Structure formats: C-alpha cells, structure tokens
Amino acid sequence: MPGQVERTFQIADVRAAFPSLELRDAGTPRIYLDNPAGTQVPRAVADAMMRSLLETNANLGGSFSTSRLAGGVVAEGYRAAADFVGAPDEDEIVVGPSMTALTFAISRSLAHSIDPGDEIVVTAMDHDGNVAPWLAVAQERGAVVRWVAFDRETWRIEPAALKESLSRKTRIVALNYASNLTGSVNDVRALCELVREAGALSYVDAVQYAPHGAIDVAAIGCDFLACSAYKFFGPHVAVVWGRAALLKSLHPYKVRPQSDAPPAKFEMGTPQIELFAGLTAAVDYLASLAPAQDARRARLRAAFATTSAWEERLAERLIAGLRRLKGVEIVGVTDYPGLPHRVPTVSFTHACVRPSQVAAELARRGVFVWSGHNFALETVRRLGIDEEEGVVRIGAAHYNTIDEIDAALEALEGVLSA
Numbered sequence: 228m229p230g231q232v233e234r235t236f237q238i239a240d241v242r243a244a245f246p247s248l249e250l251r252d253a254g255t256p257r258i259y260l261d262n263p264a265g266t267q268v269p270r271a272v273a274d275a276m277m278r279s280l281l282e283t284n285a286n287l288g289g290s291f292s293t294s295r296l297a298g299g300v301v302a303e304g305y306r307a308a309a310d311f312v313g314a315p316d317e318d319e320i321v322v323g324p325s326m327t328a329l330t331f332a333i334s335r336s337l338a339h340s341i342d343p344g345d346e347i348v349v350t351a352m353d354h355d356g357n358v359a360p361w362l363a364v365a366q367e368r369g370a371v372v373r374w375v376a377f378d379r380e381t382w383r384i385e386p387a388a389l390k391e392s393l394s395r396k397t398r399i400v401a402l403n404y405a406s407n408l409t410g411s412v413n414d415v416r417a418l419c420e421l422v423r424e425a426g427a428l429s430y431v432d433a434v435q436y437a438p439h440g441a442i443d444v445a446a447i448g449c450d451f452l453a454c455s456a457y458k459f460f461g462p463h464v465a466v467v468w469g470r471a472a473l474l475k476s477l478h479p480y481k482v483r484p485q486s487d488a489p490p491a492k493f494e495m496g497t498p499q500i501e502l503f504a505g506l507t508a509a510v511d512y513l514a515s516l517a518p519a520q521d522a523r524r525a526r527l528r529a530a531f532a533t534t535s536a537w538e539e540r541l542a543e544r545l546i547a548g549l550r551r552l553k554g555v556e557i558v559g560v561t562d563y564p565g566l567p568h569r570v571p572t573v574s575f576t577h578a579c580v581r582p583s584q585v586a587a588e589l590a591r592r593g594v595f596v597w598s599g600h601n602f603a604l605e606t607v608r609r610l611g612i613d614e615e616e617g618v619v620r621i622g623a624a625h626y627n628t629i630d631e632i633d634a635a636l637e638a639l640e641g642v643l644s645a
C-alpha cells in the first residue's frame with residue numbers, strides 16, 4: 228500500500244523530467260548520490276538555455292529585438308531568484324558565477340567598513356566559501372576572527388555558543404543554513420536574531436539548504452543569503468540576496484561605465500544570459516511540483532513540503548542501512564532524518580577502509596558519491612578526521628528512489644567486506 232508521501236509525490240514523473248537519470252555507463256545504470264556537489268538538470272532547464280542561446284543571443288541595452296528579448300530573460304531570472312529566496316524585491320538579487328565568487332565580491336565591498344579590532348565571526352561548520360572570504364577581510368583590515376564550534380550532539384550551531392562569540396565589536400557573522408558535510412541544519416532564524424541584537428550583519432550560506440527546503444529571507448531575518456543554482460537543478464550560476472539599503476551602501480570594485488545601482492554594480496561584465504534562462508527554468512521546475520493555481524512563491528513552498536517528505540524517507544533508509552554496516556561511523560545527526568534537523572546528506576568514515584577507496588569502488592559499481600573534506604575544512608579538523616581523506620559523502624535529492632538507496636547500500640556492503 229502506498230503511503231501518504233507516495234500518494235502526493237509522483238517519483239516516476241519527476242524522474243521522467245531528468246534525461247540524465249536514464250544514462251548508463253557500459254550498461255551500468257548511474258546512481259547519482261553526488262547531489263551535494265551538484266544536481267542533475269531537468270530537460271526544461273537545458274531547453275531554456277538552448278532557446279536563449281539560439282533565439283535571444285545579444286548583449287543588453289540595444290533597441291533591436293534580440294537585445295530586448297535578452298533583457299527580458301535577465302529580468303525574469305532576477306524575478307525567479309527573488310521568488311526562490313522570498314526576497315521582498317528583485318533589485319535585492321545579485322547574480323554571479325558561483326557562491327564563492329559572489330561572497331568574495333560582497334566581503335571585499337564590506338571590508339571598507341571594518342576597522343582594526345572589529346570582530347568577524349565564522350563557524351567550524353561552514354564550507355570554506357563562507358569562511359575564507361571573511362578571513363581575508365579580517366587579515367586585511369586587522370580584525371579579530373572568532374570561531375564558533377558546532378555542538379557535537381546536535382551537530383549544529385547552538386544559539387548559546389554563538390552568543391558567547393558576539394560582542395559590541397562584532398561586525399559580521401558568517402554562518403550556514405545546512406552543512407555540506409554533516410547535513411545538519413541550523414536554526415538560522417534564531418541565530419540571525421542574535422546577530423541583529425548584537426548590531427552585526429549576518430551572511431547566510433544557503434547553498435546546501437536550497438535544494439531541500441523553501442527559503443524565506445524575510446522570515447529568517449538575515450542581511451545576506453547566498454545559494455547556487457547548480458545545487459538546485461539549475462545551471463552553474465549563483466545568487467546572493469542582500470538587504471536593499473545595504474546593497475545600496477556598498478562600494479564594490481567595478482568598471483566606471485557600470486551603473487552605481489544594485490545589482491549591476493556587483494555584477495562584472497556581460498551577464499551570462501543563458502544562465503539566467505536556466506535559473507528561471509530551475510525555479511519554475513521546482514514550482515511545477517506543486518499545483519498550478521497558486522503564485523510561484525506559494526508553489527515553491529508546497530513543492531518543498533512534498534519533496535522534503537520524500538527525501539526524509541530516503542535519508543531514513545540510508546541512515547538505517549549505514550548503521551547496520553560494521554565499522555561505519557556516521558558523522559552527523561542519526562535520530563532525525565529530515566527537516567528541520569538535517570538534509571539528506573549523510574557522511575561517514577569506516578574503521579578500516581579509506582573514504583577515497585570507498586568512493587572509487589562505488590564509482591566502479593555505478594554509485595556516484597564524494598570523498599574528502601568537501602571544503603568543510605574546519606569541520607573535519609575539529610572532528611580529528613584525516614584532512615585529505617575526509618569522509619564518504621552520500622547525498623540524496625528528490626529524484627532518487629528507495630531502490631537506489633538500497634542498491635548503493637548493497638554496493639557499499641560489498642566494498643567494505645571485500
């Protein structure tokens with residue numbers, strides 16, 4: 228008998244939207260569990276990008292049709308991104324090549340307001356894309372860096388721990404929504420409230436949360452939030468939302484003819500117009516998983532309610548299977564398989580077999596996973612895990628099936644017992 232999730236979530240329809248899920252390597256089906264490093268794209272995203280390249284390919288600002296159409300593609304991309312993160316206004320959306328590149332750009336423009344002795348808070352749970360830019364600012368400006376540790380039981384940043392790191396001198400707090408290594412999810416709303424009370428700015432890395440749950444920057448109460456479309460079924464392009472007044476007040480490096488208004492002043496050179504088309508199509512794809520009668524924001528919320536319930540089933544199965552394997556130690560929450568505690572990204576080490584060997588052997592069996600520190604450098608350091616080897620990371624997306632999880636576990640059992 229199908230359960231509630233199976234009744235509301237049509238996995239066969241979802242999978243049919245993604246051509247790459249059908250591909251095989253020398254007859255072996257591909258099982259994509261490398262999703263935290265990048266998801267597959269639905270045909271609609273590839274089609275939209277192709278259409279943009281073939282039909283609306285021009286630079287912006289001209290009076291001829293392709294230029295006007297390209298302007299429309301870009302404008303629609305900002306609107307889609309604003310809906311995706313719940314932004315009050317699409318002028319608050321900055322688009323760029325990657326979360327890392329955008330974060331360096333924003334951090335560099337915030338650096339002007341940092342004085343020697345000011346404090347910048349980073350966490351031991353973050354990907355280096357939300358650490359290194361702030362360490363660089365601190366070094367350049369003579370600011371003090373305060374590290375917040377994650378709790379070893381809840382695997383997240385507890386408000387009390389953050390509070391201890393805040394002072395009157397705190398200017399910026401960089402934290403993540405979900406860890407790309409442990410999969411744990413922070414209560415960003417509570418954390419950002421503390422940051423606000425301390426009179427500092429919050430910069431939230433939502434890259435790993437974005438494929439799994441609806442984002443609402445207004446409800447979170449952050450000052451900046453970053454995500455990358457290639458992690459949520461779109462192309463390789465990233466988005467930063469920033470409070471309008473803040474974006475207006477910053478002075479990024481830019482060419483002189485470029486407008487001084489946001490978002491243009493943060494975006495160097497000609498925009499990647501076809502990527503804007505893909506960004507819109509990715510957001511529309513996600514919205515299409517909910518009934519069509521509502522506005523896009525409401526549909527995104529409804530869609531994520533459904534996909535996250537499905538992903539929770541996948542994570543539950545995966546965690547239960549891993550726990551049965553001798554020598555496996557899961558690095559993260561095991562008791563709660565879903566939101567708001569964790570996303571379906573599950574990392575582990577093994578008592579005898581190296582993560583790189585596990586990943587390579589699984590790849591030979593058609594199971595795609597990552598090993599290593601996955602750029603969550605401080606996380607593996609704090610856990611005393613070998614920095615180069617790191618962990619094996621298995622990350623599900625809503626298009627994965629229970630059968631795929633079972634096949635991955637069976638392959639893993641074979642690798643570990645060989």
Ligand SMILES: Cc1ncc(COP(=O)(O)O)c(C=O)c1O
Pocket residue numbers: 263264324325326327328354356357403405406407432434435454455465
């Ligand atoms: C949590 C997190 N933050 C930041 C990044 C960097 O994103 P980008 O590749 O867009 O720079 C990643 C990439 O894996 C990530 O997982």
